[in-house]
């Protein structure tokens with residue numbers, strides 16, 4: 039019987055761009071065999087190793103799915119029209135031929151398979167921060183085929199980021215992190231849509247940014263943004279995949295409203311500013327965010343797939359020096375002001391104030407001088423006592439000539455060493471620790487004390503470019 043087989047657009051490259059192939063057969067199987075003998079390249083696309091029709095391909099005879107007819111034995115009559123409809127011709131979430139090839143190692147996993155990969159393709163994950171944790175998380179989520187990846191960040195790529203922020207590279211130093219990130223993610227996987235939010239996350243914009251996403255991945259480096267992320271996820275009922283790193287230690291958990299505790303159940307209030315140093319002050323092993331960020335990406339994928347046991351109600355602790363993982367049980371705190379029984383937080387608050395900071399995470403302002411002003415004072419021969427309150431290992435990297443090293447922690451017991459008859463200028467790396475030192479020295483009666491604005495980094499930039507920076 040002469041019958042006609044309609045070839046869908048994506049498969050026409052195997053038929054010399056022909057849209058219709060005429061064959062002669064009595065049953066469907068015979069028609070396909072005739073088709074494959076004319077166009078052998080089609081067979082591998084439509085038939086699996088066992089000779090069956092691939093699960094993402096449907097075949098219709100005169101508009102009826104052969105699974106509801108007699109399958110491969112469906113009889114054919116003259117003039118019948120056979121249509122091959124692979125999932126690629128379908129609607130939202132369907133995988134293209136290229137995507138099927140790219141994600142083949144996922145498609146082989148029963149826990150993912152085609153249906154799971156389509157969930158990932160329809161999935162939307164927002165990364166708060168495109169830095170140490172956001173880098174590996176974004177790369178793995180993009181590689182895995184998460185359809186939409188949102189990034190919130192307003193920083194630019196600095197040379198000192200590259201020791202761990204593998205989303206960026208030497209050629210993107212000085213560029214906005216989001217521009218650098220998008221370039222890398224699109225090069226890695228052009229099937230992924232990257233949405234950029236180049237702004238500081240605030241109480242005003244957080245709900246509208248988070249609202250369009252299924253999962254939020256917290257890769258921030260400051261407490262104000264962490265509490266803001268936690269609270270916004272609670273109000274929007276979105277899972278918050280938490281990760282944090284410091285020096286050689288990492289933490290991870292999933293705070294999922296209505297399923298488990300929140301970040302405030304774990305830490306009701308942030309430490310006072312300055313007690314816990316940031317990575318910029320305390321340092322971090324470059325590969326550490328790689329481990330923790332990859333764990334966060336794993337949790338985000340599991341949530342999108344709806345498979346496995348998420349890290350909800352558990353706090354994972356990772357110690358890189360010991361190479362140990364340990365797990366603590368987290369329970370919802372009945373007294374939690376956000377998700378507890380008597381809630382006192384019913385809306386977003388001022389997070390900078392909550393964390394004891396001035397607006398914008400800046401250290402409390404004191405008397406400041408610029409590097410240019412200090413340079414003028416020194417060149418003029420003014421009696422200036424320059425105090426460096428960084429750690430000795432930082433001073434070993436670079437130091438300003440004539441500065442005396444008194445690490446911030448030992449300043450209270452060494453105040454007497456400072457000559458109160460001179461003008462005192464205090465500096466650190468970027469100005470935060472020295473601002474605290476200025477406050478301390480003023481309390482001790484040394485009123486003619488100034489903070490070097492921007493620290494040694496600003497000094498290197500504006501006065502002495504020969505200094506190495508870190």
Ligand SMILES: [Zn+2]
Pocket residue numbers: 299300301302303304370371374375376377378
């Ligand atoms: Zn809570």
